[in-house]
Amino acid sequence: xxxxxxxxxxxxxxxxxxxxxxxxxxxxxxxxxxxxxxxxxxxxxxxxxxxxxxxxxxxxxxxxxxxxxxxxxxxxxxxxxxxxxxxxxxxxxxxxxxxxxxxxxxxxxxxxxxxxxxxxxxxxxxxxxxxxxxxxxxxxxxxxxxxxxxxxxxxxxxxxxxxxxxxxxxxxxxxxxxxxxxxxxxxxxxxxxxxxxxxxxxxxxxxxxxxxxxxxxxxxxxxxxxxxxxxxxxxxxxxxxxxxxxxxxxxxxxxxxxxxxxxxxxxxxxxxxxxxxxxxxxxxxxxxxxxxxxxxxxxxxxxxxxxxxxxxxxxxxxxxxxxxxxxxxxxxxxxxxxxxxxxxxxxxxxxxxxxxxxxxxxxxxxxxxxxxxxxxxxxxxxxxxxxxxxxxxxxxxxxxxxxxxxxxxxxxxxxxxxxxxxxxxxxxxxxxxxxxxxxxxxxx
Ligand SMILES: CC(=O)N[C@H]1[C@@H](OP(=O)(O)OP(=O)(O)OC[C@H]2O[C@@H](n3ccc(=O)[nH]c3=O)[C@H](O)[C@@H]2O)O[C@H](CO)[C@@H](O)[C@@H]1O
Ligand SMILES: C=C(OP(=O)(O)O)C(=O)O
Numbered sequence: 001x002x003x004x005x006x007x008x009x010x011x012x013x014x015x016x017x018x019x020x021x022x023x024x025x026x027x028x029x030x031x032x033x034x035x036x037x038x039x040x041x042x043x044x045x046x047x048x049x050x051x052x053x054x055x056x057x058x059x060x061x062x063x064x065x066x067x068x069x070x071x072x073x074x075x076x077x078x079x080x081x082x083x084x085x086x087x088x089x090x091x092x093x094x095x096x097x098x099x100x101x102x103x104x105x106x107x108x109x110x111x112x113x114x115x116x117x118x119x120x121x122x123x124x125x126x127x128x129x130x131x132x133x134x135x136x137x138x139x140x141x142x143x144x145x146x147x148x149x150x151x152x153x154x155x156x157x158x159x160x161x162x163x164x165x166x167x168x169x170x171x172x173x174x175x176x177x178x179x180x181x182x183x184x185x186x187x188x189x190x191x192x193x194x195x196x197x198x199x200x201x202x203x204x205x206x207x208x209x210x211x212x213x214x215x216x217x218x219x220x221x222x223x224x225x226x227x228x229x230x231x232x233x234x235x236x237x238x239x240x241x242x243x244x245x246x247x248x249x250x251x252x253x254x255x256x257x258x259x260x261x262x263x264x265x266x267x268x269x270x271x272x273x274x275x276x277x278x279x280x281x282x283x284x285x286x287x288x289x290x291x292x293x294x295x296x297x298x299x300x301x302x303x304x305x306x307x308x309x310x311x312x313x314x315x316x317x318x319x320x321x322x323x324x325x326x327x328x329x330x331x332x333x334x335x336x337x338x339x340x341x342x343x344x345x346x347x348x349x350x351x352x353x354x355x356x357x358x359x360x361x362x363x364x365x366x367x368x369x370x371x372x373x374x375x376x377x378x379x380x381x382x383x384x385x386x387x388x389x390x391x392x393x394x395x396x397x398x399x400x401x402x403x404x405x406x407x408x409x410x411x412x413x414x415x416x417x418x419x420x421x422x423x424x425x426x427x428x429x430x431x432x433x434x435x436x437x438x439x440x441x442x443x444x
Pocket of ligand 1: 031130135137171314316339
């Protein structure tokens, strides 16, 4: 696409310098809602989800389920969704729906349980590293699934009911853990997932599965034990709030020296983020309903941080945090240990005036799979540096949000393109920021 054609596509105009003030209610978690919709495919009863975020990934997941034959009622005003899948009418996932994000990988288990077959395309999603799905495939194979890869599709079959297995994940992958949990809930016998992930969104999914009748226990040492049951039933569940949205809006508040209350921000899901704020002398106040972020501190000191699996500092917070570190005093170091290629967006920050250097060496202590490889997975940021507005082309969801944050504290008006990345994972981010006083306009 030429620059001229691109400039006709929807974009945001963001003018920096306006302090954010007021209150926003957080949406439900993007990273939980899609998996819960998929989990509902395990039963022919109705499942109801409340506090759902209205965003692109949810709309795609709904379409996906409708292709299978689900009846879905989505109330966008009330943020509720009811889904009933009496029968699976089609077990093929089209590339147009399934190839756009990674969610269709999660449908293999439910489809195999309900009709013995599944055909899904290679997953899409953010290009932040190769993101293979080998843990998913190997785990499902251990449970008795026959899976072959052909012409861009995975062809999956379960000649007999899937059975329990002891599955040891090479790394605590979030979606592989969720995929195996969902599948094991209806498998014959006991499944043990070793080295499982335990993110809050996973615990929320387990809460929903338990309401449906699944027997899932978290053990010490990252083990999850699932006793498969014969059938699951309908349930109703209210989603936890989105901690990525919380972090982005909190950082926007600090960057603009504002004062914002985030209703439904949950301290227990944000502990490592809040600890990092304390280390940077940034103020916040927690109460029973949410968290107030107060951007009245002097310039905060530089820090070093490493992304890690939960309960560590989340990789999805790295990008907004990098923008914050461009405004901190001194040299900050970030070691990204989850994705090998998640710093590409920093070149745009450099164009805006940030001082950012990328390095292949592990600049941290967390044992990292990328040691002695050539991945640019460590980053040094020197600040503070004033930022100036520019044209920005969003490469992926969290990078996109960090561009908006950078534009909010830059001098002048930035044009931000590629906003479909934002809209797939944030509910009305522009509207929420505007309600807090930001100058952000969507040009359609
Ligand atoms: C929709 C959703 O919930 N997305 C989140 C989820 O992504 P997602 O679940 O895709 O991320 P994973 O936890 O699976 O990935 C972690 C690491 O494991 C590797 N890996 C994963 C699976 C596999 O089969 N083989 C393999 O090698 C990945 O390439 C990556 O290096 O967790 C990530 C890590 O917290 C977050 O950044 C994403 O926002
Ligand atoms: C990488 C992300 O999303 P996905 O896993 O859906 O690509 C994200 O939410 O930051």
